[in-house]
Amino acid sequence: MAKTVLPLTDTKIKSAISQQKKVLEKNIKLSDGDGLYLLLDKKGGTYWRLDYVRPISKKRSTLALGVYPEVTLADARVKRAELRKLIAQNIDPGEIKIKEKERALFVADNTFKFIAEEFRKTEELEPSTQKRNAFVWEKLYLSIGDYPISEITAAQILDACRLYEKQGKTDSARRMRSKASQVYRYAIALGLCQFNIADQISGILKTGTKTHRAAITDSEKLGQLLTNIDENFGRGEITVDYAVKILPHVFVRPGELRSAKWADIDFEKRLWSYTPPKTKNQTALQHIVPLSNQVYGLLKELYRITGNSEYCFVSMRNSNQVISDSTINKRLKQYGFENGETTGHGFRATARTLLDEVLKFPIERIEQQLAHQVRDMHGRAYNRTKYLEERIVMMQVWSDYLDKLKIRVC
The missing domain is CATH 3.30.160.390 (Integrase, DNA-binding domain)
Incomplete structure (x- = not known):
């Protein structure tokens, strides 16, 4: 019983x-x-x-x-x-x-900061871009870094972004939301959460007044700058001088020029082929830059100086590094143009404007040479090698035009 x-x-x-x-x-x-x-x-x-x-x-x-x-x-x-x-x-x-x-421990371990740090290891960015993004991550970590990623609300992210929006830093606020969204896409792929809550506030944040990078589009002022570059050539770090002299002709992103490798330059075919870091993850397509006679000659000269190095524009102070991201803009200022009047990146806008409005080349070829995403009439992305012959002609005409501008102001 x-x-x-x-x-x-x-x-x-x-x-x-x-x-x-x-x-x-x-x-x-x-x-x-x-x-x-x-x-x-x-x-x-x-x-x-x-x-x-x-x-x-x-x-x-x-x-x-x-x-x-x-x-x-x-x-x-x-x-x-x-x-x-x-x-x-x-x-x-x-x-x-x-x-x-186990779930409680899982949630506690997978904080926004922890997942963001893992995501950042997957990014392939230029050091300058990483440096620019650092403050965005810092602001996100201060606001939501210690919260489990699956428990953060859209309102929390919005509040964090609006702290900077109220200070007039609209670009910072929008970049914070964008980076948070990238982390959530990564977390969803890993099965750590189900929804991208950062996308829920897309369009809510204010859009600031967009300011374009400074660029010279007046032919006389451009000729004066090119003349100043020639007159001061050889007075500073030689690899920086060559970079500033070549950049207007090729109008690539300054970071892409600084990291150019000799292995990517084909002197026989007169082509420079590389994969732009900005589009590496999206397309992984090579960008091809035809070398005009002027650029070919300058690179041949530079090869006698840095040809034993991996990089074309290696630093003369440190043979293990390329010239820094600020040297080109600093050198332009030394040539008589104040900060904001022109930048290394501004040569891209200069070329786009003058090739279109003065030299009358098709805008599709110009955009293609700028390594922008260009599509044909059927919506297909242009192959980077398509219309290469036309672009070879365009790049030579552009270099000749730049030389004529210098002659005009001498």
């Missing part, structure tokens, strides 16, 4: 606790029936426990239900009823508890 267990009462519990405090020799179990009991340990602790048989393995196990009196007798009985109901359905509450603990 099964042993009859009398239900507990608060009076009985308090009396037992009082006696236990006097003795403190051994643990005492106060049973309430159906596996529920209050454990009074010899250190003075009072813990609810539930003994049960696991549905699958049929092994005995024990669950902790909380501490008395924070968990009252009535609370403990409600928990017992809930757990017994699960057991009756062949569901092991112990397994549920283990999974809940």
Whole structure:
């Protein structure tokens, strides 16, 4: 005959606790029936426990239900009823508890900052771009970095971005949202969350007044700049001088010119072929720059200086590095043009404007030579080698035009 267990009462519990405090020799179990009991340990602790048989393995196990009196007798009985109901359905509450603990640890480990740091390892960016992005990451980490990525709300990201929007830093705010969105796309791919909540605030942030990079589009001023470059050639670091002299002719991004490698330059075919870092992840297509007679001659001269190095524009101060990202703009300022009047990147806008408006070349060929995403009438992306012969002619005409501008102002 099964042993009859009398239900507990608060009076009985308090009396037992009082006696236990006097003795403190051994643990005492106060049973309430159906596996529920209050454990009074010899250190003075009072813990609810539930003994049960696991549905699958049929092994005995024990669950902790909380501490008395924070968990009252009535609370403990409600928990017992809930757990017994699960057991009756062949569901092991112990397994549920283990999974809940694992989930809690998983969420705690996968903070926005942790996932963002993993994502940043996958980015292939120029050092200058990484440096520019650093403050964006810092601001995101300050606002939401320590929160589990799956528990952050769109409102939290919006609030973080608007802190800088209110200061008039609209570009910073929009870049913060963009970077957060990239992290969420990465997290979704890893199965860490289901929704890109950063995309939910797209379009809400203000758009600041767009300012284009400074560029000279007046032919007389451009001729004066080119003349100044020639007159000052050889007075500074020689590789910087060659970079500034070549850049107007090829109008690539300054970072792409600075990192040019001799292995990518084919002197026989007079072509420079490389994959622009900005489009590497999207297309992985090579960009081809035809070398005009002027550029060919300058590179031949430079090869005699840095031909033993991997990079064309290696730093004369440190043979393991290329010239820095600020040297070109600094040199332009030394040639008589103040900050903001022109930049290395501005030569791209200069070439685009004058090749179109003055030399009348098709805008599609110009855009293609700028390594922009150009599509044909059917919406297909142009192959980088398509219309190469036309672009070879265009690049030579452009170099000849630049030389004529210098003659005009001499």
